[in-house]
Amino acid sequence: MIRWLAGLVALLISAPLAADELRPGSIAFTQDTPQDWSLAWKQPLVSAGRDALAIPIIPDTCAYAAEPVGRAIPGALVGEAKVLCSGTVEGDQLGFEAIPGGGDVLLRVIPQGRPVQTFRLTDAEPAATIAAQASAAQVWRSYFLLGVEHILEGWDHLLFVIALVLLVRRGWAVAKAVTAFTLAHSLTLAGVTLGLVGLPQRPVEAVVALSIVLLAWELVREGDSWTKRWPWLVAFLFGLIHGFGFAGALAEIGLPEGEVPAALISFNLGVEAGQLAVVAAVLLVLEAVRRLSAKSLDPALKLASYGIGITGAYWLVDRLIG
Structure with missing residues (x-):
């Protein structure tokens, strides 16, 4: 025995x-002007077949200015889009309906003149609520968990x-x-x-x-x-x-x-x-x-x-x- x-x-x-x-997905939501935002995301490939590019959900006050554009890079798909927002994005959701392929996604919200907000999206919580002000605890918690995952995976x-x-x-x-x-x-x-x-x-x-x-x-x-x-x-x-x-x-x-x-x-x-x-x-x-x-x-x-x-x-x- x-x-x-x-x-x-x-x-x-x-x-x-x-x-x-460790190759998590990522989303960067960057404010260019009070109304204009840039959205860029990376989706790691999880199969040898042709994966479809997942389109993130954006705040209710926002809309895509044009169809998102996607392309393939080694080991991942990346997407880009311009987003127009008619009001504040605070309190609204950003992320995915479901994490493509499982795993984690690191979300960064980058408003003009204010601190960056960082969130870790998971299968259980595939979207995050944008806060009025960034919390330092967001960065500490997100990157600590990513460090644990890296050594264990x-x-x-x-x-x-x-x-x-x-x-x-x-x-x-x-x-x-x-x-x-x-x-x-x-x-x-x-x-x-x-x-x-x-x-x-x-x-x-x-x-x-x-x-x-x-x-x-x-x-x-x-x-x-x-x-x-x-x-x-x-x-x-x-x-x-x-x-x-x-x-x-x-x-x-x-x-x-x-x-x-x-x-x-x-x-x-x-x-x-x-x-x-x-x-x-x-x-x-x-x-x-x-x-x-x-x-x-x-x-x-x-x-x-x-x-x-x-x-x-x-x-x-x-x-x-x-």
Whole structure:
């Protein structure tokens, strides 16, 4: 029974063969003059077929000046439209009847001379009510939840964290390694977002996959190594690269004008919250297997390591030649 449980956990860990990047939809509603607004939105593609462009619902006091225009870009459909509003938009709804393809949509309302309003639209709440004044809590809440989603749905970053915990296993050593990883990716995330540093996204994604393969190799190989002696250093160095990956996801989302520090900090806090939840879950599973059947722990770890390594190798090849 324990072996079945350990095998199932390992298979779940290694199941996804495609990294799940955070690519939410977005809507930007920008006021150009007291009556004229510009509407732009992005709808990620969810199937290999031809998706139809969803048209947002707009405030009751507004009307489309002309038919919305749509076009395809890699991985998404984008739409643009001019909107005429005869009165105030405050208190009216903006969003979709239903989120196209599921997922989240980041909505930004950008009135002239007033702070930007930010909302996170979901399947349960596909439209938002435009407020009279922007709330700072909107930005903190929206970007925190997006950060949590990114780490929980971004399997490449997630597998690195899981492999790191499986390699170290001991409480204090895990704390040091995870702290080093957090510090490193926070530095590069902030640096890229503020325009201080930058790297092309394609090689970054390849090195992220390589980091997973390296940790999986260290998990199965016998004997000592510098990775096992100084896991915090490995976590820090690869954390710098993973930070560029997080920054790429944040660039896909976009940052609200005037609220960049709040959005950056809350997104990073969300990433850390999701990461700590994963670390705690892995440690609990390890402790459960150890208590129920200590002799099953090493076979379970080896099985998980091979699954993680195969997945990382697949991503590495795909990102180098795909």
